[in-house]
Amino acid sequence: MAQGKIIESKDIREAVRVTADVCVIGSGAGGAVMAKELAERGAAVVVLEEGGAYFRESFTGVIKDSMAQLYRNLGVDATAGVPSVIVPTGKCLGGTTVINMGTCFRVLESVLEEWQDQELQGYRAEDLAPYYDRVEKIIQVQEVKPEIMGRNGEIIAEGARRLGLHPKPIRRNVSDACKGCGNCSYGCLEDAKQAMTLNYIPLALQAGATFYCDTRAEVIVHDEHCISGVAAKIYDRQTGAFRQHAEIAADVVVLAAGALNSPALLLKNHLANRSGQVGRNLKLHLCTRVAGIFEEAIDGHHGVSQCLYIDDYLDQGIMLEATFTGPSSQLAGLPGFGKELWDLAHEFRHMASIGVMVSDTSSGRVRADGHGNPILTYTVNQEDADVIKKATMISARILFAAGAKKVIFTGYGEPVLNSVGEVELMQDRKLRAADFMLMAFHPMGTCRMGAHRKNSVVDANLESHDFRNLFIADASVFPTSLGVNPQETIMAFATKCADYIAGHVL
Ligand SMILES: Cc1cc2nc3c(=O)[nH]c(=O)nc-3n(C[C@H](O)[C@H](O)[C@H](O)COP(=O)(O)OP(=O)(O)OC[C@H]3O[C@@H](n4cnc5c(N)ncnc54)[C@H](O)[C@@H]3O)c2cc1C
Structure with a gap:
């Protein structure tokens, strides 16, 4: 042949x-x-x-x-809707x-x-x-090995276990050449992924x-x-x-x-x-990020980017995955502007982060413009917003249990939590979908x-x-x-x- x-x-x-x-x-x-x-x-x-x-x-x-080189439209395609969801x-x-x-x-x-x-x-x-x-x-496909897990996964696993949850190493499609350099989403530099x-x-x-x-x-x-x-x-x-x-x-x-x-x-x-x-029937798996700031240096960018998962709440549509990317994309996924973001950038080495993924009940639609390019519309319903809030609170509890001194989520308004007590106060706060910064990596169903x-x-x-x-x-x-x-x-x-x-x- x-x-x-x-x-x-x-x-x-x-x-x-x-x-x-x-x-x-x-x-x-x-x-x-x-x-x-x-x-x-x-x-x-x-x-x-x-x-x-x-x-x-x-x-x-x-x-x-x-x-x-690798992303469509530089990775900034997004849905029209409130909030707009970025879909790279x-x-x-x-x-x-x-x-x-x-x-x-x-x-x-x-x-x-x-x-x-x-x-x-x-x-x-x-x-x-x-x-x-x-x-x-x-x-x-193989499980993430402990030697390349990185501190981000380790510390989140410690926090989750303290709460009686069951964190597990993620299975990934990588060869043994993977050194956990954290560059997966920008083209693997080792040909390992x-x-x-x-x-x-x-x-x-x-x-x-x-x-x-x-x-x-x-x-x-x-x-x-x-x-x-x-x-x-x-x-x-x-x-x-x-x-x-x-x-x-x-x-x-x-x-x-x-x-x-x-x-x-x-x-x-x-x-x-x-x-x-x-x-029709556009599903996205709505994602957001929750980060903890620790006394110790975590250096989350050393280690497998997405290394550990917690599926204890999967029956409620919540999947948590310890996820950490390089400084520019990690910080872009967090709230704040100007000095606030600058201060957060200084805490980068002390940050651990959990990616929240929600199995959406909301539904959107793809239409085609005159050139055949997709136009996305999607409205996040309150049911999904409630699940995102719940997943954010669970993630914050995990990070505090792991020893975080504060937790930042992507909510607008008051996104910094200073204690578990403040997490509990969120319970009574009505958060709408528009209160979160949302991204989605898994469009499907159309x-x-x-x-x-x-x-x-x-x-x-x-x-x-x-x-x-x-x-x-x-x-x-x-x-x-x-x-x-x-x-x-x-x-x-x-x-x-x-x-x-x-x-x-x-
Ligand atoms: C940053 C990021 C991280 C992710 N991480 C994970 C992960 O860890 N695990 C996981 O399971 N999923 C992950 N996903 C999602 C997963 O990679 C996708 O769900 C999957 O690759 C989709 O497969 P597909 O065949 O539907 O489309 P794609 O893999 O996107 O392939 C479609 C291809 O079709 C081409 N194409 C489109 N239109 C045309 C046209 N008119 N003519 C010719 N070619 C065309 C596109 O250029 C593209 O190359 C991630 C996604 C992103 C963005």
Whole structure:
């Protein structure tokens, strides 16, 4: 079998016209897995990726370089709504897996049970286990080792245990080369974090797949019921100027452009929306940060960025993850301006922080602007605001139990707590969603899967209800919030979908 290729804008001299068995749009957690699994079964696979191809040699460890190379719109996409929620995503070969923290979870059984009520066949834990096993082997999922955990994780574990909670090391997709340098979300400097560029993409290339980078899918070519290919535009990586057209004739099209861009592309193409559900049901996993200031130097930036989790409150939609990033992003996630923020910056080395993640019951929507770019609307309901407040209070108690002298949360108004007593006083304070600074790293649900075409976009095989041979294999297919970090589940679902396509469609 001939080795595949990565073709970049600089390699393109003329318009591209190719025929493939499968055209995959997007090379992230869903797209890369589809490419490898189908290419290894003998399919001619072409992948279109809007972002550039970047590898360790081009990672500088400087946040502004990483934001420019690897993030979509410098990582500042946000929802319209009160409050506005920042939703960063990746735009590069390997998609958001290149900039994620590496945290891996399997979907919760309670979530799968909820999906059973929606008559989804093939999604019990035992049905999915072989796919997760396959993924975990390839991306090298392992627990954070004590020697690279870092003091941030250790001190939060101490506080949690003092309160009778059960902190556990996170499982991550990393090789043994991980030194815990804390740079996960800016491109791994050691090639330790197993982004798609280090496993599924090389394996897909080995099996003959071709990746066109700097190439944005624009049109999904179709007749009334069937898909026949994709038309794309190739842009110059440096200048952003249009360079060439690309046309890929394909028997099967797999949309894996992520939960924001997959629905936007469908909407732009007036496709697959007879249910009216494309772009609806946007779930985010609302996140905020709670930081404790300690006498001792914690140096939280030394050690695995996201290293420890506390799932004691998962049944209430709360996941706590000890998370610490480099100074500029860590401080940007905290409240205060001018002198206040300057003073906080001086306490940076003495800071420990917990990332709060809430399984949202609120719901938003993705629409497409005239160019097919996603526009996000999302209103955080009071139920979720109450859960965010509760999670903030639990985190503050953990930090005080660990010995923090004060705790800062992202609430506007009075975000500094000086004692556990002040945490308890929060109980009676009504906090609205707009009182918090919120971010979200897991957009999902915008092309949801379901047994019935009237309220879902794809069926249990991830095939569009409306168009034969159009599959969606990314975060957009989840019927509800997952409650845990989603990358591994996206990969497992894509593996399952590839098995179906190889066995029943090609
Ligand atoms: C900072 C950060 C940290 C995170 N940490 C974790 C973590 O620790 N664990 C975890 O489970 N999850 C984490 N996530 C989320 C996780 O990485 C994503 O949920 C997952 O990668 C989504 O997979 P996907 O296939 O849906 O989309 P992506 O991985 O985002 O891939 C989509 C790709 O499609 C491309 N694309 C979009 N439109 C087009 C088009 N029109 N034409 C061609 N290409 C297109 C994009 O450029 C992108 O490369 C994190 C996210 C962020 C932002």
